Amino acid sequence: MEIFHKTPCVSIVVPLFNEEDSIAPLINKINTVSTEFTFPFEIILVDDGSTDATWSLIKQYQESIPYLRAMKLRNNCGQTGAMVAGFDHSRGEIIVTMDGDLQNDPSDIPILLDKLEEGFDIVSGWRKDRKDHWSRVLPSKLANALISYTTGVHLHDYGCSLKAYRAECIRSLHCYGEMHRFFPALASMTGARVAEIPVQHHSRQFGTSKYGFSRIFKVFSDIFAINLLIRFSNSPLKGFVACSLPFALLGIGLGALAVLSWLFDWTEGKTFFFTVGSGLSLFGVVLMFSLGILGELAVGLSDLSQTRLIASTNHRTIVGGVPDSKEAGKCR
Amino acid sequence: MSIDYSVVMIVGEDEEFTEYLLDLHHYLTSITACHELILVFNGPNESARQRFESDWPAQGPEVLMVELHRKVYSGTCLQSLLSDCRGEILLICGPYRQVADEGLVKMLNAVDSGEADLALPWRQSRVDPPINQLQSWLFNLLVYQMTAVRIHDLNCALRIVRRTVLEESTFHGDLYRFLPLMAQKRGFKIIEIPTPHVQEKGKVGYFGLRVYINRLVDLLTIHFNLNFARKPLRYFGFRGGVLLLLGILLLTYAFVARAAGIDSLGNSPLLMTGLFSVLAGSGLWGVGLLGEILVFALGRKRKDYVIETILD
Numbered sequence: 001m002e003i004f005h006k007t008p009c010v011s012i013v014v015p016l017f018n019e020e021d022s023i024a025p026l027i028n029k030i031n032t033v034s035t036e037f038t039f040p041f042e043i044i045l046v047d048d049g050s051t052d053a054t055w056s057l058i059k060q061y062q063e064s065i066p067y068l069r070a071m072k073l074r075n076n077c078g079q080t081g082a083m084v085a086g087f088d089h090s091r092g093e094i095i096v097t098m099d100g101d102l103q104n105d106p107s108d109i110p111i112l113l114d115k116l117e118e119g120f121d122i123v124s125g126w127r128k129d130r131k132d133h134w135s136r137v138l139p140s141k142l143a144n145a146l147i148s149y150t151t152g153v154h155l156h157d158y159g160c161s162l163k164a165y166r167a168e169c170i171r172s173l174h175c176y177g178e179m180h181r182f183f184p185a186l187a188s189m190t191g192a193r194v195a196e197i198p199v200q201h202h203s204r205q206f207g208t209s210k211y212g213f214s215r216i217f218k219v220f221s222d223i224f225a226i227n228l229l230i231r232f233s234n235s236p237l238k239g240f241v242a243c244s245l246p247f248a249l250l251g252i253g254l255g256a257l258a259v260l261s262w263l264f265d266w267t268e269g270k271t272f273f274f275t276v277g278s279g280l281s282l283f284g285v286v287l288m289f290s291l292g293i294l295g296e297l298a299v300g301l302s303d304l305s306q307t308r309l310i311a312s313t314n315h316r317t318i319v320g321g322v323p324d325s326k327e328a329g330k331c332r
Numbered sequence: 333m334s335i336d337y338s339v340v341m342i343v344g345e346d347e348e349f350t351e352y353l354l355d356l357h358h359y360l361t362s363i364t365a366c367h368e369l370i371l372v373f374n375g376p377n378e379s380a381r382q383r384f385e386s387d388w389p390a391q392g393p394e395v396l397m398v399e400l401h402r403k404v405y406s407g408t409c410l411q412s413l414l415s416d417c418r419g420e421i422l423l424i425c426g427p428y429r430q431v432a433d434e435g436l437v438k439m440l441n442a443v444d445s446g447e448a449d450l451a452l453p454w455r456q457s458r459v460d461p462p463i464n465q466l467q468s469w470l471f472n473l474l475v476y477q478m479t480a481v482r483i484h485d486l487n488c489a490l491r492i493v494r495r496t497v498l499e500e501s502t503f504h505g506d507l508y509r510f511l512p513l514m515a516q517k518r519g520f521k522i523i524e525i526p527t528p529h530v531q532e533k534g535k536v537g538y539f540g541l542r543v544y545i546n547r548l549v550d551l552l553t554i555h556f557n558l559n560f561a562r563k564p565l566r567y568f569g570f571r572g573g574v575l576l577l578l579g580i581l582l583l584t585y586a587f588v589a590r591a592a593g594i595d596s597l598g599n600s601p602l603l604m605t606g607l608f609s610v611l612a613g614s615g616l617w618g619v620g621l622l623g624e625i626l627v628f629a630l631g632r633k634r635k636d637y638v639i640e641t642i643l644d
Contacts, residue, residue, distance in 0.1 A: 049519065062643045074638040075519025081636035088635075089642065174632035177562040218566065225565045225624050236625050243618060250607075261598065270598035277607055284611045291618045295625045302629035 008042040008067070010113065011092030011167070015082030016058075016100035017048040023057045027065070029106045034067075036110055043068045044086045045100070049076035079161075080180040087171055096164045097180075101204055103131075104162040108199040112164040121169045121192035122184050124155055125162035125199035132203070143219055150227045151185040155196050158184065162199050166192075181219065182226045189230055236295025244288035251281030337367040337440075338419030341427060342406060342489070344374045347533070349427035350387040356423070357393050359433065363440075368418055369395040375403030407508030414498055422498065426489030428531055431455060435527025439492045448523035449494040450515050454485045460532035467539075471547065478555045481513050484524060494520075500638060502557065506546065510554045517558055519638050562627060562636065568620025576613030582606030 012030060016023070023045075030043055045068065047055045058070045071085060083097055094116060098104040108125060115123040130137050140159050148154040158181045169192050170183060179186065184194045232239030258274035260266070339356050343349055353369060360367045373381055381399060388395065398413065410424065421443055431453045439451035458465050468487050476482050486509055493511070501514040512522050560567040583606035589595035597603055 059643065070643040071639050072641045073519065074640040075517075077519070077637045084635070085637040085639060176627070176632055176634070176636050221566050221569060222563070224569070225563070225621075228565075228621055229624060229628050232621075233625055233628055236622070239621070240618065243614065247611075247614070257598075267596075267598065273598050273604070277603060280604075280607050280611055284614060287611075287615055288618055291622045295622050298622075298626045298629045 007040065008090075008092045009039040010037070010041040010094045010096060011044055011086070011090035012041065012096045012098065012106075012109070013044045013046065013083060013086030013090060014098055014100045015046045015048050015079050015086065016050060016054050017076060017082075018050045018052045018054060019100045020050075020053040020057055022100055022102050023054065023061070025102060026100055026106075027061055027068070029102075031065075033106045033109055041067060042091060044090055045070040046082040046086045047072040048078070048082040049073050078178055080175055080178050083180055084175055087167070090167065093167050094164060095167050095170055097161055099161040103202050103204055104160070105200040105202065108162060109164075111197060111199070112162070115195050115197050116164050116166070118195070119193065120195040121166045122187055122194045123164045124157065124184055124194065124196045125160040126155070126157040126196050127160050127201035128156070128198040130201050132201075139219075143223060146220075147182070147185060147223055147226075150223070151182075151188065151230055153185045153188045153194055155184060155194070157196070158182065160199065160201075178218065178222060179226070182222070185226060185230060189233075232295075233299065236299060237289075237292035240288045240292030240295065244285040247281045247284035247288065251278050251285060254278035254281060334366065335368050335418040335420075336365045337421050337423055338370055338417035339367060339423045339425070340370045340372060340410070340413065340417065341425050342372045342374055342409060343377065343380060343427045344403065345427075347380070347427040349380075350384055352425075352427065352429050353395070354389075354392065355429070355433075356425070359436070369393060370413065370417065371395050371397050372409060372413060373397070373399040374406070374409055375400055405506045405508065407503040407505060407511075410498060410508060411503075414495075417495070420495050422493050422495060424489070424491045424493065428533060430488055430490055430529065430531060431527040432530050435525050436490070436492075438525045438527070439490075439523075442523045442525065443492045443494060447521070449497050449520035450512055451492045451523045451525055452483070452485065452512060453488050453490055453527040454524040455488055455529035456526050458529045458532075460529070461536050463537045464532070474551060475510075475513070475554075478551055479513055479558055481516055481558075483512050483522070486510065486512065496520075505553075506550055507554060507557075510550065513554060513558060519640070562631075564623025564627065565617075565620040568616045568623065572613045572616030572618075572620060574613070575609050576617060579606045579609030579611070579613055582609060 014026065019026075027043070034041060043065075045058050047058060047070065049072075055072050058072075062068050062070050069089070071089060073082060073085060086097075087095060094113065096109055096112060098106065098109075104125065112123045112125065130140075132140075140157075144156060144158050147158050148156075161180070163183065165183070165187075169187055169190065172190065173183070173186055175183065175186065184192075188194060228239065254274050255278035258271055258278055261270040261274055337360060339353070339360070341349060341353055341356075349371075353371065357367070357369060371384070376399065381397065384397075396416065398416070400409065400412075404412075421440075423440070435453050439453065442448040442451045460468075468485070472484055472486055475486060491511070493515075497511070497515045497518075497520050501511060501518055501520070503511045503514055507514070516522050556564075556567060582602050586595070586597060586600055586602035586606055589600070589602075590597040595602075
């Protein structure tokens with residue numbers, strides 16, 4: 001067991017919420033696959049405010065498994081919060097995330113790590129043969145297509161929790177809210193290289209899904225927000241100027257009509273009407289500009305630019321070091 | 333020596349509070365709780381301070397007196413005082429006994445035993461005028477409707493709270509009143525202890541338009557903070573989107589009607605209504621986008637989670 005006293009190279013982060021039935025098989029599966037590992041590793045189980053026996057079971061296992069670490073969150077703060085808690089307390093240079101409901105198969109972890117060694121920063125699992133009902137698969141496919149198309153990071157399965165990350169890459173993102181689906185797209189902002197490989201998928205054996213139809217609306221709303229952030233968080237004024245263009249066109253058009261109606265004595269009242277319309281539209285332009293300037297102020301006060309610089313510097317090191325080497329990304 | 337409790341009494345008006353502070357001291361001494369007494373004058377209050385100095389027994393316990401140079405919100409007052417408080421549990425109260433001591437004992441026990449991180453009284457058999465009770469009831473009902481968190485009595489000044497709750501919850505400005513809601517959102521355990529109401533001072537009836545408007549604005553703030561603080565576009569985007577869509581439909585109809593010769597563009601109210609709608613929708617949507625940028629740029633490092641236990 002000497003291996004477990006070394007600094008772990010890989011941290012396997014598993015958020016759990018009311019998964020008392022899944023814990024035993026999950027740990028057994030990870031234990032089985034870990035026999036193939038030739039590097040130190042740790043499992044981090046994050047109890048996301050479970051109300052069943054999840055935490056007491058975790059405590060029992062933790063006493064007998066030296067590489068198992070665990071944390072209990074005070075309340076249910078969602079999958080992103082639980083994952084980020086795991087990231088923040090992980091010690092590995094590589095972080096693997098997976099669901100705790102046994103739909104992901106830990107035996108896929110070595111394949112993800114092999115792919116990461118090729119020089120990628122994120123390797124995302126693709127549940128090519130999904131075992132879910134079509135009512136979940138269809139919106140998921142639509143969302144994946146939309147995220148891929150709009151963000152330019154083409155993945156078949158953003159929703160698959162089984163992913164491997166270089167720790168520095170994912171930690172520097174400081175994710176929040178419900179961003180876990182968008183980790184690869186967000187990481188692409190920093191120039192991270194993203195790959196995807198097919199993984200196994202099993203239907204849910206225990207418990208119930210924590211997803212409902214209301215989530216679909218939220219996911220689509222988030223896709224919109226993430227796209228805006230990716231495109232414009234670095235230069236918000238540009239985004240707002242783009243939004244102000246329709247107002248500018250309308251303002252100019254209505255202004256021209258006001259001038260024409262004044263010059264050619266159109267029906268009484270039209271000049272005033274068009275002038276007010278034009279003024280309102282141009283007010284929209286001013287509003288959008290002002291919001292954009294406030295956005296620039298916020299970005300200027302933040303450390304967003306520094307985050308990007310760090311990430312891109314690391315990326316350059318990888319490329320300029322030993323590109324395509326088998327050594328790239330290996331734990332030392 | 334470690335301090336268990338910090339008694340923080342906040343005094344605003346020129347009131348009599350010495351006896352109550354002494355009673356609290358005697359009670360905490362009787363249960364052998366190591367404690368400190370902090371008396372805060374929220375705003376210059378020369379006469380009350382002098383009276384207290386002369387009334388306080390010469391052999392009485394030590395009291396840390398803090399006199400703020402101007403009156404501030406209770407939350408601001410507590411935040412500035414937190415570094416001076418040495419206790420792990422804070423007993424925060426107003427200048428007079430509002431509820432029966434039996435309730436105070438239960439509240440202390442609940443926080444002390446770990447049953448709760450924040451305990452607040454639920455005043456029973458209220459002694460304040462019915463008009464005040466009605467307003468209080470309506471306010472608490474409104475809070476419940478807007479936040480879906482059922483707390484029956486947010487208006488009592490007495491609270492017993494674990495220090496970490498104050499450190500990890502957001503209660504800037506006048507939001508201290510809503511601390512239990514914010515604390516619950518952060519995963520802290522809240523308990524309401526039904527307690528006989530014994531005394532109430534202050535205004536009766538109409539509190540003034542400004543107070544009611546401020547309360548409504550606070551409620552809106554807390555509703556937003558609880559539900560959309562990390563996702564502002566979900567709040568503004570939906571409302572803005574509806575207005576934007578309505579405006580686009582109206583404008584489209586106005587222009588199509590003009591092209592088809594059905595209606596005049598210049599004399600139709602549709603053009604102006606559509607414009608207003610598009611403008612308002614875009615404004616809301618833009619504010620949501622700005623909110624997203626603000627959260628992303630400035631609030632990313634704030635943790636969404638609170639860890640209760642770590643097993644290493």
